[in-house]
Amino acid sequence: MPKRRTKRGADRTPLSGDFDVLICGASFAGLAVARELTGSGARVLMIDRYEVGERQTSACAAPTDWLLALGLEESIRQTFPELVIHTPHASRRYRLPWTFSTFDYRELCVLLDDQNDALFETAKVDGRTGSTVHTDRGDLSAPLIVDALGWRRMLAAPGYQPPDAPLSRGLEVHPQGRSADLEIWIDRRYVPAGYGWSFPAREEVRVGVGSFDPRFHVKDTTVLLASDLEHDAVRYQGNWIPHKLRPAVEDDIFFVGDSAGHCLPLTAEGIRTAFYFGIACGRELRAVVEGRSSRSEALRRYASFSASHRRKFEAMLRVQRLIPRVPPRVLGPAIVAMSSPRFVDWSFSHYLNIAPPSFASASAPAPAPAVAAAA
Numbered sequence: 304m305p306k307r308r309t310k311r312g313a314d315r316t317p318l319s320g321d322f323d324v325l326i327c328g329a330s331f332a333g334l335a336v337a338r339e340l341t342g343s344g345a346r347v348l349m350i351d352r353y354e355v356g357e358r359q360t361s362a363c364a365a366p367t368d369w370l371l372a373l374g375l376e377e378s379i380r381q382t383f384p385e386l387v388i389h390t391p392h393a394s395r396r397y398r399l400p401w402t403f404s405t406f407d408y409r410e411l412c413v414l415l416d417d418q419n420d421a422l423f424e425t426a427k428v429d430g431r432t433g434s435t436v437h438t439d440r441g442d443l444s445a446p447l448i449v450d451a452l453g454w455r456r457m458l459a460a461p462g463y464q465p466p467d468a469p470l471s472r473g474l475e476v477h478p479q480g481r482s483a484d485l486e487i488w489i490d491r492r493y494v495p496a497g498y499g500w501s502f503p504a505r506e507e508v509r510v511g512v513g514s515f516d517p518r519f520h521v522k523d524t525t526v527l528l529a530s531d532l533e534h535d536a537v538r539y540q541g542n543w544i545p546h547k548l549r550p551a552v553e554d555d556i557f558f559v560g561d562s563a564g565h566c567l568p569l570t571a572e573g574i575r576t577a578f579y580f581g582i583a584c585g586r587e588l589r590a591v592v593e594g595r596s597s598r599s600e601a602l603r604r605y606a607s608f609s610a611s612h613r614r615k616f617e618a619m620l621r622v623q624r625l626i627p628r629v630p631p632r633v634l635g636p637a638i639v640a641m642s643s644p645r646f647v648d649w650s651f652s653h654y655l656n657i658a659p660p661s662f663a664s665a666s667a668p669a670p671a672p673a674v675a676a677a678a
Contacts, residue, residue: 318424318440322348323592325436325443326421327428327458328451329355331577332560334412336449337419338373339585345592347421348443354425356412360542362475362502362509363411364485365574367402368660370411373578374418378411379404380504383485390489392635395642400651403485405504431458434555446598447557447588451581454545454561459553466517469547469564471497471571474521475511476529477538482508489626489634493524496627501532510534513571515546515623544571546623548616551580551609552602559584563609567657568620579658583608615657 324340326333329351337349367382382404386397416423426438435444436458450458454470463469481503488499497514510529512521526536549564551557559565565580566573587605590596596604629637641647 316440318426318438319442320348320444322346322443322445324348324421324447324449324588325445326350326449326451327436328449328453328560328562329353329416329423330360330412330451330453330560331415331574332562332565332581333449333451334415334419335578335581336451336559336585336588337421338415339582340421340589340592341419343589343592345589347419348445349419349421349423350426350428350438350443351423352425352427355416355423356409359408359540361408361574362405362500362511363408363504363574364403364405364502365572365578366655366660367404369575369578369663370404370406372660372663373415375406375411375414378406378414380407381405385485387484387486388489388638389486390635390638391492391631393639395638397642397647397651398644400648401655405502405509407504428452428457431556447591447601448555449557449559449584449588450562451558451560451577452562454543454564456549456558456562458556459558459562465543468517469545470517471513471515471544471546472517472519472521472541473511473513473544473571474525474539474541475500475509476525476534476536477507477509477540478529478534478536479506480508480534481506488528489638491631493528494521495519497521499524499528501528508532508534511541513544515627517543544573546571546620548609548613550606551584552606555598555602557584557588557602557605564616565609568616569623569626570619570654575660576658579662580609582663612657 323345324347326336326349329349340347382402384402388395426440429437435442456462486501493499494512494514496516499512502509512525514521529536545561545564545566546568547564551563559580560577565576587601591601
């Protein structure tokens with residue numbers, strides 16, 4: 304099925320129509336939803352303010368097995384079997400029970416986009432009335448609507464806004480350079496509550512600082528960390544990061560990714576959870592369009608699936624709130640004590656299983672039938 308791409312200037316014509324599924328947002332979560340609808344025969348439209356892969360807002364790293372399970376290995380830039388954690392009084396190298404990989408955002412999004420047969424249009428979402436979504440190019444309607452637009456949760460009632468909200472603040476720079484280590488700094492010299500990072504990606508190193516307190520501005524300390532690592536502070540990017548789970552269903556809308564708070568507290572890892580919950584949402588939508596379920600049942604099941612993870616998310620949020628209270632002189636020995644192979648294997652295996660890569664492998668979509676592709 305042909306995909307209409309970005310419209311500019313005189314080509315930015317009015318947009319309207321009725322669809323079976325409307326996916327608002329075309330980054331990790333939205334693309335995962337669309338992937339699960341491949342070959343369903345549904346008329347699916349995916350919209351985003353930007354072209355697919357145009358606007359990177361994260362450090363772009365995920366467990367390697369997730370990238371392999373989704374067929375995205377060509378986007379991988381560097382793979383790490385170890386994690387180095389630094390504190391003011393000690394540093395420790397953790398040998399992980401699974402590997403972590405950085406990837407190219409644009410390439411990953413294009414690869415994932417190639418796995419769906421949805422139509423695509425660039426349009427800015429302005430709001431919603433019932434089953435109609437209002438955009439800067441016109442109104443679009445569908446009985447099944449997905450909000451994958453990020454933490455603003457655009458298709459719900461007015462929500463919280465920073466800094467008075469459960470949001471973390473992140474900023475990073477992308478200097479040219481190379482490194483063999485995936486590194487984290489838990490150091491109040493850089494941020495009172497949060498951490499700094501260095502994620503190498505072959506020709507560049509992604510250096511940043513994230514604050515659990517949205518009132519703490521991280522630009523100066525991002526520059527400081529880059530300087531300490533002898534990197535230039537160039538090519539900035541930043542974003543707000545939700546650290547509290549929100550209802551995945553509201554007023555007959557499916558919310559996925561950051562719009563549902565599907566970002567893990569403490570680590571701020573939101574890419575694999577966007578894949579994970581996007582796949583779960585896509586499965587429920589597919590059951591509806593294939594006549595195996597009703598919309599109300601899909602809404603109930605998806606809401607229940609997301610809520611079933613609440614205990615794990617809240618446990619990580621409690622640790623996130625605890626770490627800033629730990630005296631630095633205690634934090635160093637604790638990092639050393641927790642670096643034993645047995646503890647690392649146990650803790651990181653449990654962490655991966657919050658959103659396991661096997662979930663993707665079990666639901667890989669079949670290629671679209673020729674008849675559907677020609678429709």
